[in-house]
Amino acid sequence: MKNIFDSSVYEADESDVRAYKRVMTSRAKGRPTGKDYIDNLISDFIELHGDRHTGDDPAVITGIGKLKNMPVTVIAIEKGHSTKEKIKRNFGSMHPEGYRKALRQMKLAEKFARPVICIVDTSGAYCGIEAEERGQGQAIAENLVEMMRLKTPIVSLFIGEGGSGGALGLAVADKVWMLENSYYSVISPEGCASILWKDSKKMKEAAQSLRLTAYDLKDLGIAEKIITEPENLKDFKRIYYFLEDLLFDEFSKSKELSTQELLERRYEKFRKIGRIQGL
Amino acid sequence: MLKKSLFQKPENRLETYEKIPVKGEQKQQGPEIPDNMFINCPSCRETLLSADVKENNGVCIKCGNHFKIGVRQRINMLLDEGSFVGMYGDMTSRNLIDFPGYDKKLEEATSKSGEKEAVICGTGKIKGSSAAIFFMNGDFMMGSMGTVVGEKITLIFEYAAANDLPVIGYTISGGARMQEGILSLMQMAKTSGAVMRHGEAGGLYIAVLTNPTTGGVTASFAMEGDIIISEPGALIGFAGPRVIEQTIRQKLPQGFQRAEFMVEKGFVDAIVERKEQREYLSKLLKLHSKEMLV
Ligand SMILES: [Zn+2]
Numbered sequence: 001m002k003n004i005f006d007s008s009v010y011e012a013d014e015s016d017v018r019a020y021k022r023v024m025t026s027r028a029k030g031r032p033t034g035k036d037y038i039d040n041l042i043s044d045f046i047e048l049h050g051d052r053h054t055g056d057d058p059a060v061i062t063g064i065g066k067l068k069n070m071p072v073t074v075i076a077i078e079k080g081h082s083t084k085e086k087i088k089r090n091f092g093s094m095h096p097e098g099y100r101k102a103l104r105q106m107k108l109a110e111k112f113a114r115p116v117i118c119i120v121d122t123s124g125a126y127c128g129i130e131a132e133e134r135g136q137g138q139a140i141a142e143n144l145v146e147m148m149r150l151k152t153p154i155v156s157l158f159i160g161e162g163g164s165g166g167a168l169g170l171a172v173a174d175k176v177w178m179l180e181n182s183y184y185s186v187i188s189p190e191g192c193a194s195i196l197w198k199d200s201k202k203m204k205e206a207a208q209s210l211r212l213t214a215y216d217l218k219d220l221g222i223a224e225k226i227i228t229e230p231e232n233l234k235d236f237k238r239i240y241y242f243l244e245d246l247l248f249d250e251f252s253k254s255k256e257l258s259t260q261e262l263l264e265r266r267y268e269k270f271r272k273i274g275r276i277q278g279l
Numbered sequence: 280m281l282k283k284s285l286f287q288k289p290e291n292r293l294e295t296y297e298k299i300p301v302k303g304e305q306k307q308q309g310p311e312i313p314d315n316m317f318i319n320c321p322s323c324r325e326t327l328l329s330a331d332v333k334e335n336n337g338v339c340i341k342c343g344n345h346f347k348i349g350v351r352q353r354i355n356m357l358l359d360e361g362s363f364v365g366m367y368g369d370m371t372s373r374n375l376i377d378f379p380g381y382d383k384k385l386e387e388a389t390s391k392s393g394e395k396e397a398v399i400c401g402t403g404k405i406k407g408s409s410a411a412i413f414f415m416n417g418d419f420m421m422g423s424m425g426t427v428v429g430e431k432i433t434l435i436f437e438y439a440a441a442n443d444l445p446v447i448g449y450t451i452s453g454g455a456r457m458q459e460g461i462l463s464l465m466q467m468a469k470t471s472g473a474v475m476r477h478g479e480a481g482g483l484y485i486a487v488l489t490n491p492t493t494g495g496v497t498a499s500f501a502m503e504g505d506i507i508i509s510e511p512g513a514l515i516g517f518a519g520p521r522v523i524e525q526t527i528r529q530k531l532p533q534g535f536q537r538a539e540f541m542v543e544k545g546f547v548d549a550i551v552e553r554k555e556q557r558e559y560l561s562k563l564l565k566l567h568s569k570e571m572l573v
Contacts, residue, residue: 125498127518127526132536135546137497137517144471144499149479164455164464165498165517172468186464186495187457196380196457210460211376220376222461267472271433273465274375274426 019216020207023189025181026160027123032236033092034061034076034119037159040240041117041247042067042074050101054134057098059090059126062105064114068248073109075102075170076119079160092161093126096139099169103143110152115251118156118170123188125166140169147172148270149263153254155247158182158214158223174266175250177225178214179239184222185212221273320344336553345510345553347490350399350416353449357557358403358412365401367434372396372427374458381458384420392418397452398428400435402444405557408564411439414449415496417489421453424496428456429466432500436473436484445483445564450501453519454494467499474503483567485560488515488538488547506563508551509538515547 045065049056061076079092109116156173162184189207194200217223318329322344331340336356337348374381397419402411413435415422439446455463486504491514516536534540541547551559
């Protein structure tokens with residue numbers, strides 16, 4: 001079997017690399033999931049469950065732990081590795097109670113002045129009867145508003161799929177960092193191809209046109225950092241060490257900002273996207 | 280035993296209402312009123328004089344079915360005569376990410392709708408009460424939200440916050456505009472930020488949801504109103520019905536995602552018929568006016 005971290009993905013010239021190949025890599029079997037990041041980055045992790053309204057969404061793991069010696073709140077979408085685990089985690093597609101569970105932990109983080117790490121890996125928020133009945137749109141909308149004014153630093157780390165509103169619901173952050181083979185898009189390339197071109201086989205063209213790779217996102221000013229990936233899965237440890245330092249430095253630096261400055265910068269980060277010049 | 284559908288990886292087609300043909304009960308919300316002499320109401324099947332329906336603000340005189348109406352007609356219907364002052368009307372979208380075919384789509388939408396984008400912003404009065412307003416325009420690429428729509432809505436909230444005005448926003452949208460890629464998704468965060476700041480400045484925001492309001496608009500400013508009302512029968516949801524049916528592989532129940540269902544589930548404050556909206560909004564504005572505070 002072909003290694004998912006096939007070296008051909010890492011060619012020097014980004015323009016030669018097909019976007020869709022990255023999308024496939026972001027979804028590949030064996031790729032580390034949210035829980036792997038928690039296990040490797042966070043010590044003394046204590047998982048906390050439930051949204052206090054409807055239930056506990058297994059598609060997202062939330063809790064508190066230490067990043068080096070710094071208490072942090074972690075909110076990680078979890079896809080699971082085994083089939084059984086994937087079903088339990090609903091393939092990382094959250095219901096409204098997942099967004100509300102995440103928000104509850106963010107509010108606690110704010111109260112106790114802990115930074116927030118959101119680990120994003122989802123094909124999208126779940127599309128189902130119960131999800132609609134319990135207000136999927138409202139739940140995401142509320143997170144967008146509340147994250148915009150959350151008085152503590154937030155970093156959203158994209159480790160695999162960044163599917164539309166479902167990803168954005170955990171990504172109104174001070175910093176958006178992306179693994180080299182993660183993507184972030186308004187719609188899946190398959191969905192885009194079948195809607196616009198009535199041909200789901202055109203997903204490669206769609207992936208290219210949507211500008212959804214980490215490199216595109218950095219070009220467009222939406223992601224601040226790209227985390228390059230090792231060629232082999234077993235070398236992934238390197239990423240965890242690297243991220244541990246990176247996150248720690250980021251949060252140490254953001255402590256120097258006043259709350260007002262922090263929130264002003266976060267607002268401006270999103271406010272400037274598509275701002276029309278000359279007004 | 281686990282349902283077969285559980286093994287189906289959930290699809291992510293969240294912003295897809297735009298191109299999906301409506302079917303079955305969705306037909307209730309008929310097409311825009313044609314200029315023919317007679318029209319058939321898809322709800323009660325009566326043959327009606329189109330002039331009568333137009334006169335009645337695009338509502339069936341027999342059964343009350345709300346037909347789709349044009350955005351300019353809505354503005355005239357709602358605001359005091361001559362009170363509307365348009366803002367940001369010159370902004371036009373560009374093909375920011377060189378998406379294939381988008382330039383042509385924009386041209387078509389402009390000539391078809393006679394408008395430059397999918398939202399009209401400005402200020403106006405309702406029975407003497409001033410408000411900042413935005414009306415989304417379903418005739419322009421299904422009211423999809425790109426950067427210009429997001430920018431105009433953000434600007435109107437910022438303007439309202441600076442000028443101590445309430446905001447009334449009419450939504451109709453298939454969701455985020457996929458031809459602008461991630462930039463359109465970011466408009467959800469941007470508009471939410473502006474709604475939040477207007478709210479923190481003490482501003483009132485009333486969202487009026489019309490058929491259909493889905494996708495990224497539902498998951499942002501449509502669901503962020505202090506008060507959220509809807510027209511009867513309007514489809515309101517995050518995912519479109521077709522997407523849900525494809526994901527769960529079963530038919531959706533009658534009335535699912537309709538305004539009445541959204542009231543029942545607690546996500547919409549009230550259903551207000553088109554002809555009552557002016558009076559209803561006027562009352563709400565007066566109840567929130569500063570003069571009412573002792
Ligand atoms: Zn009728």
